Amino acid sequence: xxxxxxxxxxxxxxxxxxxxxxVEEAFELxxxxxxxxxxxxxxxxxxxxxxxxxxxxILGIWVRELIDLVLAKKGRKKILYASIPAVGVDYxxxxxLNSEDVYIAFPDVFFCGTIGVIFDKLAPIIxxxxxxxxxxxxxxxxxxxxxxxxYALNRIxxxxxxxxxxxxxxxxxxxxxMLEYFFGVPVHYVNLCHDKEWEEGTNxxxxxxxxxxxxxxxxxxxxxxxxxxxxxxxxxxxxxxxxKYSRPMRKVLELVAISDPPPLSATAIPxxxxxxxxxxxxxxxxxxxxxxxxLYHELEHKARQGIGVVPKGSPRVMHGYxxxxxxxxxxxxxxxxxxxxxxxxxxxxxxxxxxxxxIEGIQDRHELQASAYLQGAVGNSLxxxxxxxxxxxxxxxxxxxxxxxxxxxxxxLAQSLMIRDSVTKQLGIPFMVLEGDGYDRQFYSFExxxxxxxxxxxxxxxxxxxxxT
Amino acid sequence: xxxxxxxxxYLANRPAQIRELKDKGxxxxxxxxxxxxxxxxxxxxxxxxxxxxxxxxxMAVLAAQSTTMRFQCAFSKAQxxxxxLKQQPYYKLVDILVAPITxxxxxxxxxxxxxxxxxxxxxxxxxxxxxxxLGLEYYVGSIRRLKQRIETLTxxxxxxxxxxxxxxxxxxxxxxxxxISLMRKSSQPRISTADFLRLNHASFYxxxxxxxxxxxxxxxxxxxxxxxxxxxxxxxxxxxGPNIACGDYKVLELVEEAGGTxxxxxxxxxxxxxxxxxxSNDDLLTALADRYLKRRAPCAFMNASAEKRFDFIMNLVRxxxxxxxxxxxxxxxxxxxxESYYFSKRMGELGVPMLKLQSDYQPTELxxxxxxxxxxxxxxxxxxxxx
Numbered sequence: 001x002x003x004x005x006x007x008x009x010x011x012x013x014x015x016x017x018x019x020x021x022x023v024e025e026a027f028e029l030x031x032x033x034x035x036x037x038x039x040x041x042x043x044x045x046x047x048x049x050x051x052x053x054x055x056x057x058i059l060g061i062w063v064r065e066l067i068d069l070v071l072a073k074k075g076r077k078k079i080l081y082a083s084i085p086a087v088g089v090d091y092x093x094x095x096x097l098n099s100e101d102v103y104i105a106f107p108d109v110f111f112c113g114t115i116g117v118i119f120d121k122l123a124p125i126i127x128x129x130x131x132x133x134x135x136x137x138x139x140x141x142x143x144x145x146x147x148x149x150x151y152a153l154n155r156i157x158x159x160x161x162x163x164x165x166x167x168x169x170x171x172x173x174x175x176x177x178m179l180e181y182f183f184g185v186p187v188h189y190v191n192l193c194h195d196k197e198w199e200e201g202t203n204x205x206x207x208x209x210x211x212x213x214x215x216x217x218x219x220x221x222x223x224x225x226x227x228x229x230x231x232x233x234x235x236x237x238x239x240x241x242x243x244k245y246s247r248p249m250r251k252v253l254e255l256v257a258i259s260d261p262p263p264l265s266a267t268a269i270p271x272x273x274x275x276x277x278x279x280x281x282x283x284x285x286x287x288x289x290x291x292x293x294x295l296y297h298e299l300e301h302k303a304r305q306g307i308g309v310v311p312k313g314s315p316r317v318m319h320g321y322x323x324x325x326x327x328x329x330x331x332x333x334x335x336x337x338x339x340x341x342x343x344x345x346x347x348x349x350x351x352x353x354x355x356x357x358x359i360e361g362i363q364d365r366h367e368l369q370a371s372a373y374l375q376g377a378v379g380n381s382l383x384x385x386x387x388x389x390x391x392x393x394x395x396x397x398x399x400x401x402x403x404x405x406x407x408x409x410x411x412x413l414a415q416s417l418m419i420r421d422s423v424t425k426q427l428g429i430p431f432m433v434l435e436g437d438g439y440d441r442q443f444y445s446f447e448x449x450x451x452x453x454x455x456x457x458x459x460x461x462x463x464x465x466x467x468x469t
Numbered sequence: 470x471x472x473x474x475x476x477x478x479y480l481a482n483r484p485a486q487i488r489e490l491k492d493k494g495x496x497x498x499x500x501x502x503x504x505x506x507x508x509x510x511x512x513x514x515x516x517x518x519x520x521x522x523x524x525x526x527x528m529a530v531l532a533a534q535s536t537t538m539r540f541q542c543a544f545s546k547a548q549x550x551x552x553x554l555k556q557q558p559y560y561k562l563v564d565i566l567v568a569p570i571t572x573x574x575x576x577x578x579x580x581x582x583x584x585x586x587x588x589x590x591x592x593x594x595x596x597x598x599x600x601x602x603l604g605l606e607y608y609v610g611s612i613r614r615l616k617q618r619i620e621t622l623t624x625x626x627x628x629x630x631x632x633x634x635x636x637x638x639x640x641x642x643x644x645x646x647x648x649i650s651l652m653r654k655s656s657q658p659r660i661s662t663a664d665f666l667r668l669n670h671a672s673f674y675x676x677x678x679x680x681x682x683x684x685x686x687x688x689x690x691x692x693x694x695x696x697x698x699x700x701x702x703x704x705x706x707x708x709x710g711p712n713i714a715c716g717d718y719k720v721l722e723l724v725e726e727a728g729g730t731x732x733x734x735x736x737x738x739x740x741x742x743x744x745x746x747x748x749s750n751d752d753l754l755t756a757l758a759d760r761y762l763k764r765r766a767p768c769a770f771m772n773a774s775a776e777k778r779f780d781f782i783m784n785l786v787r788x789x790x791x792x793x794x795x796x797x798x799x800x801x802x803x804x805x806x807x808e809s810y811y812f813s814k815r816m817g818e819l820g821v822p823m824l825k826l827q828s829d830y831q832p833t834e835l836x837x838x839x840x841x842x843x844x845x846x847x848x849x850x851x852x853x854x855x856x
Contacts, residue, residue, distance in 0.1 A: 132810065133807045133810035133811065134807065135806065135810070138800065138801060138802075138803060138806045138827075139540035139801045139803065140803055140806070140807075141803075166597060166772075169573055170572055170573050170597070170770045170803075170804055171573075171803045171804060171807070173597060173772055174769060174770070174803070174804040174807045174808065175807055177772070177773050177774075177775060177807075178775075178807055178810070178811060180773075181775070181776075181811060189597070189598075189772045189773070191596060191597045191598060191772065193570060193594040193595070193596045193597075193607060193611075194570050194576055194592075194594075195570045195592040195593060195594030195595075195611065196592065197590075197591075197592060198583065206594070206607070206610055210596070210603070210607050213603055382580060405538065407538070407540055408540060408803070410540065410541065410572075410573035410574060410577065410803065411573050411576070411577065413537050413538040413540055413541050413577065414536065414537040414538070414541060414577040414578070414580060414581050415577065415580065416538070417535075417536060417537060417538070418580065418581070418584050421584075435538060435539075
């Protein structure tokens with residue numbers, strides 16, 4: 001059973017032979033039974049295009065990262081954790097590349113992409129989190145509940161440091177403070193002060209300098225924990241290493257975004273994007289680079305033939321502000337209803353991270369990194385966000401926006417409605433806002449969601465017909 | 470008391486007075502509470518500072534509902550709702566809103582103001598690092614930007630002489646509030662916390678010179694009062710949480726009704742506001758930053774704040790001989806909610822009873838609050854008898 005599962009996840013026969021005992025050990029620790037594996041196999045087949053070798057390989061990389069995480073206690077000297085919104089990825093990558101003793105993971109995200117997406121078994125972890133400092137009923141972020149639950153259930157090793165990123169919200173910093181108090185996890189905070197005026201744009205000196213200092217400290221902390229300095233050469237090597245994946249990934253996402261119909265189901269997009277956002281193992285990154293290259297060629301072929309997950313000419317929506325990282329059913333319902341999802345809002349902000357506008361006068365390495373990060377940060381400027389959405393809608397012939405709000409994300413609540421108001425006024429396209437959850441599917445009802453999506457699909461078809469006749 | 474009556478009369482006329490000042494060219498600077506906006510800078514420029522702190526009214530929350538989603542706290546919704554409803558005259562007098570970037574809720578309310586009211590918003594950066602040099606430096610930069618913006622708005626330069634005068638005035642006002650507050654250490658407090666909080670709220674709207682004079686008179690009058698005969702068994706409580714809005718007095722009233730008494734309030738419109746004064750310093754902006762960011766009790770949205778505020782509260786518990794702690798927060802206030810778990814664990818270890826209450830400013834919650842408060846007070850009474 002596990003062998004079939006691993007085969008479906010793109011493991012090569014020799015990899016299965018090599019990994020099987022570790023996988024079995026990890027699954028046992030995770031409480032994954034044969035029934036779960038069967039259920040996971042069925043979900044993969046239902047939600048993902050398993051005819052695409054690239055997609056299967058991507059799923060396999062997630063599974064391998066999970067196994068490494070669960071067994072990380074064995075033989076590793078230093079364990080460094082971080083989560084999304086990710087910061088300091090270059091430093092973490094540099095540290096990981098330069099020492100066999102360093103292990104890096106984004107534990108809660110790894111669990112979302114595997115235990116959530118594949119096995120649909122996050123509920124007990126979330127429940128355990130809710131019994132601690134992130135109680136139910138108050139609108140706490142479910143990613144933080146998962147993080148707390150992982151520690152409460154002793155699913156992951158404690159780690160030598162957890163990098164807590166407050167670049168979007170305050171809650172993460174507060175929740176991670178409790179990791180220190182209740183689980184003894186050493187936490188390093190990375191802050192940002194969201195005091196930018198709307199008209200100030202994306203490059204504000206005080207913000208860049210403040211964040212540069214935060215990044216510098218983050219780098220120093222990584223060096224302190226791993227016990228060696230991160231040199232400029234190491235940083236260059238880390239960036240080049242990450243580009244092995246990020247360059248072809250951008251090509252894939254662009255191909256999907258411009259094609260009609262999109263040749264790739266949007267269920268795979270979060271899994272593809274997050275592999276780039278985070279820092280994963282050296283082996284994982286190399287495998288991801290290979291997988292994404294395979295996927296590009298497979299998709300190119302499909303695109304040329306006009307084959308996609310929905311018929312050509314189907315209404316096209318932008319999925320904001322991000323699609324669920326643990327539940328593919330939401331996007332799957334959209335596609336089942338005949339709606340193409342060629343792009344998610346988060347992708348619009350990848351640009352800054354890859355090709356930042358260089359600001360004259362900035363020489364300092366950390367300031368350059370801070371500037372690049374802030375140009376690619378979602379939620380950083382409402383005006384920029386609205387402009388980017390409108391430009392992308394025009395460029396990609398978007399017929400409507402499906403705005404799935406992670407209900408606990410305080411910075412995005414009011415922002416969502418202002419975006420809707422502004423985009424609707426300027427483009428006149430249907431814009432549906434739904435209160436959802438990015439990591440916990442228990443928050444929403446599947447049937448209510450289906451009804452909403454079917455109604456939205458009808459609106460889109462009417463609007464699409466009107467616009468194209 | 471004569472002085473308190475005079476103060477309420479004055480407040481009834483205060484909006485009209487401000488309108489007159491506006492007609493004569495004065496600018497009105499509204500700001501959100503939390504005690505991160507140094508009013509001294511606004512006052513020194515000749516502008517009228519008003520801390521917008523109304524809350525508790527479900528209609529104001531409802532009015533703002535269509536602009537945001539349910540998981541934003543009721544207080545932050547009310548800040549836009551009050552403007553939309555046009556009930557509270559102060560909200561309509563504002564020429565510019567200074568929004569300290571504290572929690573995500575008020576940060577987004579600042580955006581909503583800018584989007585829906587057309588009133589200019591100035592975002593005052595408050596770094597989450599209250600204890601570091603980097604945080605302090607950033608905050609000094611923030612208040613320097615505020616000073617420049619206010620100077621442009623009013624056309625008046627805020628020089629050191631004027632700023633020093635304003636600092637002295639506000640120090641005096643906070644000192645008077647603190648002295649009145651400390652009177653509640655007595656076993657028979659001469660002022661109730663509901664009345665004391667009303668004084669705090671009044672200080673956010675009144676002219677500080679007038680308020681300082683009033684507080685001096687009130688302090689004298691309270692000092693001359695007979696101590697109220699209080700039942701020895703009356704549980705003495707400390708109220709803590711994010712804030713108590715002007716108008717949101719239900720918990721205070723329910724405690725009195727249930728036979729308890731609140732003797733201290735560790736909230737932004739209470740102890741956090743008047744406990745610390747600005748120390749003299751060569752650089753006045755640094756001195757302000759030292760008071761407004763570094764030395765004050767940190768709010769829950771600050772990094773690593775729980776332990777420091779817990780110690781601060783435990784000192785109050787000892788000083789005011791508190792029998793139990795009431796944690797009062799707004800529903801969906803995520804950072805305080807997380808800290809409440811920490812506080813209840815730590816308080817439990819020290820044997821201090823704590824009751825956590827939440828509000829969304831809805832009338833339907835009243836009976837639940839009443840029952841829970843009554844039960845809590847009964848439990849404390851029994852503990853007192855047993856010990």
